[in-house]
Amino acid sequence: MPFTHRLSPSNKIRLAEVPTSGHDFHQSRDKAEEEFKALRKRLAHLQNRLYASGKHRLLVLLQAMDAGGKDSTIRHVFKGVNPQGVQVHSFKTPSKEELSHDYLWRVHAAAPAAGTIGVFNRSHYEDVLVVRVEDLVPRSIWEKRYQHINDFERMLSDCGTTILKFFLHISKDEQKKRFQDRLSTFYKQWKFSVDDLRKRKQWDQYQEAFEDMLNNCTTDHAPWYVIPADQKWYRNLTISKTIVHALEDLDPEFPSVEEGIENVVIE
């Protein structure tokens, strides 16, 4: 942990064999929630240093099945972090203008600036997921995209962006529970759409598309993490820990002060 869940370019996975439950990895929910709170404070501190140093960029990218917990992850993990240094981008169905460009255009425009954390709620990976399952472009088009994406992410990485990609892995049963919860909870109903049921019927096709995405786009510069996400407490803990580790590796420092500052007298 957290590297337990990091994929390696040399080992292909079978998604059906990867656990969705955090109970296999952590014994105690209470202890996990305590750890998580401490990590959240640490994250706020590190983000402040990242912003002050103004050098590195961090990209946190989330993909999941419907009700996989993308919104909830963002809310929990980044709660308490100064919003000035975090930009969240939710990629929805592309607009007419976005469609008039290549599919990486809108994504590139949203890449994080120096000193900031960019969070992608969905991403360019939709172009090998929903686009593939719904047959919006032929195979000959979407299968080239894995390479484009690896190349694009290598360029970002070479230019100083650390990339963390999280696939929130839930079971089909867990999705059912969450849909039922949305249906029966007043302030969650708006998140449910009848179209979600149609997509649930395509569960297997989506899992296959996710599996190919994970296997084809895990590189040394931008590996995927497959997070067991049936339990929110384990999901939040693990993602938070991975981000904190990455920031500690960057070890951003407060910038050096201007010369002559020690002699300054304020009148």
Added chain:
Amino acid sequence: MPFTHRLSPSNKIRLAEVPTSGHDFHQSRDKAEEEFKALRKRLAHLQNRLYASGKHRLLVLLQAMDAGGKDSTIRHVFKGVNPQGVQVHSFKTPSKEELSHDYLWRVHAAAPAAGTIGVFNRSHYEDVLVVRVEDLVPRSIWEKRYQHINDFERMLSDCGTTILKFFLHISKDEQKKRFQDRLSTFYKQWKFSVDDLRKRKQWDQYQEAFEDMLNNCTTDHAPWYVIPADQKWYRNLTISKTIVHALEDLDPEFPSVEEGIENVVIE
């Protein structure tokens, strides 16, 4: 409170006569901090409804002298709010590309989308502040801008954006204290620049420029609030309260659910 600090289009103010201390308005710091915590929770809740409803836009704009507390306000007031629904834009010295457009171009591009809160850390008002004091364009140019800005903000308001403009009003003594604090605190030193001293010498010119901005750009659709900001606890409380009031006035509702949702069975 909070309307105590809202300017009115019909009453011109003299900035030197407006208090910078919150002690004149609130007796107890402890009580204020307690109130503030409750408001912060309320804000997180209302922002969630704003995001779900996807109808209204809220623009929160901050201007102040150096060390007036813009960054700190953003950090404190929006801590705990889901970063997915809040976009903070810090307007720095314009880039070459930005300068090749009119001065409202980059600001317009950053205006908040439906369902979100946009926070401007500095704004188009710099074009009647630093630009005026540093004599970057002649008076004949900058004095036309008050009208442009009022027109621009009326258009935003007519199209569904609620605009809250806060001037964080500090005393010259308080600025001195804060500069000294920055100089003597390791993790704040990077925020201090020798150029800050040059600008401090222009205190009176800046106060005059702020006064004209406040008097010329207070309209019914986008009034200025002059916040006594020497004490952070009063500043945070008042700004938070004003934002919560505005959101309660908008009263965003969870969207109505799709038809047929009551008969849904999830397989």
